[in-house]
Amino acid sequence: MNVHTPNIITVASGKGGVGKTSFTLNMAHVLATHGGKVLVVDGDTGLANADVQLNLTPKASLADVLAHRCTLAEAITPTPHGFHLLAGSSGHMGLATLALPTLAGWMNELHSLGETYSTILVDAAAGISPTTLLMCAQSSRALLLTTPDPASLTDAYALIKVLWQQHGVNNTQVVMNQATAREAAQVHTRLAKAVEGFLQLPPPPLVGQVPQCKYWSQAVRSHQLVAQVFPKSPGVEALSSLARHVMALKP
Numbered sequence: 001m002n003v004h005t006p007n008i009i010t011v012a013s014g015k016g017g018v019g020k021t022s023f024t025l026n027m028a029h030v031l032a033t034h035g036g037k038v039l040v041v042d043g044d045t046g047l048a049n050a051d052v053q054l055n056l057t058p059k060a061s062l063a064d065v066l067a068h069r070c071t072l073a074e075a076i077t078p079t080p081h082g083f084h085l086l087a088g089s090s091g092h093m094g095l096a097t098l099a100l101p102t103l104a105g106w107m108n109e110l111h112s113l114g115e116t117y118s119t120i121l122v123d124a125a126a127g128i129s130p131t132t133l134l135m136c137a138q139s140s141r142a143l144l145l146t147t148p149d150p151a152s153l154t155d156a157y158a159l160i161k162v163l164w165q166q167h168g169v170n171n172t173q174v175v176m177n178q179a180t181a182r183e184a185a186q187v188h189t190r191l192a193k194a195v196e197g198f199l200q201l202p203p204p205p206l207v208g209q210v211p212q213c214k215y216w217s218q219a220v221r222s223h224q225l226v227a228q229v230f231p232k233s234p235g236v237e238a239l240s241s242l243a244r245h246v247m248a249l250k251p
Helices: 020-033 062-066 100-115 130-137 150-167 181-199 214-221 234-248
Strands: 007-012 038-043 076-078 084-086 119-124 141-146 172-177 206-210
Touching: 007 020, 007 100, 007 130, 020 038, 020 119, 020 234, 038 062, 038 130, 062 100, 100 119, 100 130, 119 130, 130 150, 141 150, 150 172, 150 181, 172 181, 181 206, 206 234
Parallel strands: 007 119, 007 141, 038 084, 038 119, 141 172, 172 206
Antiparallel strands: 076 084
16 A cells, blocks of 8 residues: 555535534645645535635636646635645536546545645535536545434435445445434444445445534634634534544554
8 A cells, every 4th residue: 555645535425514514614624734744635525615615715726627728736826724725616517517527537646645634624515416426436435424303314315325236336434413312323224224225335434423513513603623722622522532433543
């Protein structure tokens, strides 16, 4: 194994509105505080907003890389939060309808960044679009963010199912957001039974549970990271535990 291969992890969710982008950005900061060299890629090819949440104005984006207006390295923006960002482009139809071979080539190019980054977090669009599925399939792991909401659970199962049917990949690990430990265990049991019973696959492990946190939305509204402004909050402590798991994963 190449010791400079970065750990590429796609953060996905079957359903929108589960806090995926905020989770990804805060996880990146926590990983950085644990010594990780982290790049966040805003992989929502239609409605990117990581730069908005961080209150940044990048000089270049993923759209510029794919249009060959700049290199991948030139499009990466440092942030004041300990990690770097490759911004997406909101409302760019060329990205929203990106050809899958082009996307696959770009995903492969991320592997060349191992000299600079130990972990690359790809914030994929919610749902089961072809681009999201390909990002998951070409990553070492897919962190599947869900909530106790029944619709969120159903859509999480759909992502696991279609990822297996279309790519033959079963690399998801579940993170339960906005849930108590009891809720996380109960919801994961239902998901695991469905995956085993209907897909006949090993169930995805539950690797993290992030509780409801009143400080989270407050930080988002002020373009801040809860992991920075409320580092001792329960949600951030849960992220710290999950960060140790992520850093132990092998590419």
